[in-house]
Amino acid sequence: MTAAPVRVLLADDEHLIRGALAALLSLEEDLVVVAEAATGPEALAMARAHAPDVAVLDLQMPGADGVKVATSLRAELPSCKVLIVTSHGRPGHLKRALAAGVRGFVPKTTSAQRLAELIRTVHAGNRYVDPELAADAISAGDSPLTxxxxxxxxxxxxxxxxxxxxxxxxxxxxxxxxxxxxxxxxxxxxxxxxxxxxxxxxxxx
Amino acid sequence: MTAAPVRVLLADDEHLIRGALAALLSLEEDLVVVAEAATGPEALAMARAHAPDVAVLDLQMPGADGVKVATSLRAELPSCKVLIVTSHGRPGHLKRALAAGVRGFVPKTTSAQRLAELIRTVHAGNRYVDPELAADAISAGDSPLTxxxxxxxxxxxxxxxxxxxxxxxxxxxxxxxxxxxxxxxxxxxxxxxxxxxxxxxxxxx
DNA sequence: CACCGGGCATGACAAATGTCAGAAGGCGTC
DNA sequence: GACGCCTTCTGACATTTGTCATGCCCGGTG
Missing domain, CATH: 1.10.10.10 (Winged helix-like DNA-binding domain superfamily/Winged helix DNA-binding domain)
Known part of the structure; x- marks a missing residue:
């Protein structure tokens, strides 16, 4: 089965990571990185221009964070699946992300190999949340604050x-x-x- | 000139970045990643075991931060040059790092290409500090606190x-x-x- | 040596903060 | 409509805090 490759948008403010990631993902035959962005607004603009299948977003970016971008994306480009990658997994963020229609949520401790798999998973319409982050979110529970x-x-x-x-x-x-x-x-x-x-x-x- | 390749130790708690970086640096013919570590103590242990020429350390790692590792390294393995990579460039850290004998200090917004060059620079015995971080450090000045x-x-x-x-x-x-x-x-x-x-x-x- | 300035420490006083009880209005549920 | 909950406010009080005047010790200067 030689289906069309999955078109990926990569957004992360750290050039080092973004570039390295782009290179690694390009090694996968069925993935192609069609756009890169370093800020929230840039990611949005790139998404509009290239209409990727999957957007891999860092949670913390200048301008607008990953969740905000995901929200806008959901409205403008519903076919584009969002996968969020984060360094510091705060329980509340996961909840907000899921509410924004994000399909995947993983820490940066994940390997590139695994990330490639997850891009496919998400593209296939499935969801994936890192088990540890999910456990944290559940144990932290809902905010008791009004x-x-x-x-x-x-x-x-x-x-x-x-x-x-x-x-x-x-x-x-x-x-x-x-x-x-x-x-x-x-x-x-x-x-x-x-x-x-x-x-x-x-x-x- | 086909000198022996530069032996590099890579330490970063984010597997995604570490792996991607290792892959990219391996593309450079004159660089070889001989060890990887995810925590401060692990980095130290790896350095002892493999005696790398250059250690690329993340500033924030579990266990002990990059500067602490650099300090220990300087004592135990003086020939190993240290290059620090960081996401959040706080002025004071730069000063502490230089005091610890670190030879290079750059933000993660640097490209992998550039990082490879800097590894060579540092290995050659030169120093390099990101100009913007340096400017920040200078404008922030010394701590006025006792x-x-x-x-x-x-x-x-x-x-x-x-x-x-x-x-x-x-x-x-x-x-x-x-x-x-x-x-x-x-x-x-x-x-x-x-x-x-x-x-x-x-x-x- | 006498003197000065800075770091260090203390207690007393004033201001900011945390705590509590109470009360009135709004909104949703049973 | 009675009930519970959130929101908003008030006033009073105890506690924590920030600020100030003061004194000691030490290293350097004249």
Missing amino acids: AREAEVLEHAADGAPVAEIAERAALAEGTVRNYLSSAAGKLGAENRHAAVRLARERGWV | AREAEVLEHAADGAPVAEIAERAALAEGTVRNYLSSAAGKLGAENRHAAVRLARERGWV
Whole structure:
């Protein structure tokens, strides 16, 4: 069976990896890298121009992260399957990615050989999620935070004082303190800063 | 001139990159990858076993980071030149790396082609530092923090309350607060948490 | 030697933060 | 409509924090 090769888009801001990967994937006879991109917007533009079968996206890229790109892609190019590759697997990201219609989600500790297989898997219409990441996501569970709690936590992310958070969120200071307090309580954190760290780790912010 | 090929050790925790890189570098006739490692200690062990000419190390690896490995390597295997590759170029890291006797320091946005050239450059006894990273390091300047300030700031990194920091650093709470305060002042931060963030960004912790 | 400046430490005070109880409005469910 | 839950706010309080004045010790300078 000599079907048409799978057309792949590669997006990663690290040239070293992108180039190396492109070279390795080209070794596979049934795969062809038709486009490369270093940023989110670039990936989107490339996808529009080349209409690849599968898009391999890094999770963290300048401009727009992999999940955002996947969301846009899903709307504009539904036939293009998305496979996300990431270095730091945060549980929450996996959930967001799946919600965005991503078909595959694997850590960068995967070998190139395996990645090639997964590209085929995804192209065939199947899904694949790294078992370890999936386990993490399940054990981390859903975010216990309400929408406002998460929002306020996000505003607190850079260590800003309560007054500033209140202004940015257009809330009273007391209200902000309450949300921060309840969020920290739910996360089992000593204070809001530790809470921010925890929420970050779990991908809840 | 068909000199003996340059023997290279490759250390990076991301299998995808390591493998791809190994494949690409092997394409170069005068380079041969003699060992691979996924963690700091593993890199060290591999270096001892294979005595490579050049060690290409990722800055962030489990176990021990690239700079620590470089330090040990310098003591144990002085003939082995170290080239550090990093995704997130923090100015301070560059300084630490050079102090550890590292011969090259480049971001992962470098192409594999260029990396191969740099391996030769480094092997020939020359140094190379990415110009942009160098500029960052220079503009960021030296850490204005005293040893104690930096130490306390490090203990404060995970958002722990002052009491805990005081215990860990074996200082009085008031003293800790003072160091934190002066550090925040020097960094132009609103509070210690923002200070931690800034110091992190500049690689001063 | 006397002096100065910087690093180090402390305690006291003021400001920011975390905690709690309570109350009012909105929204969805049974 | 009664109930529960989220959101928003308020005020009061305890705790944590940031800031300041102060003192000690040490290495260098004149």
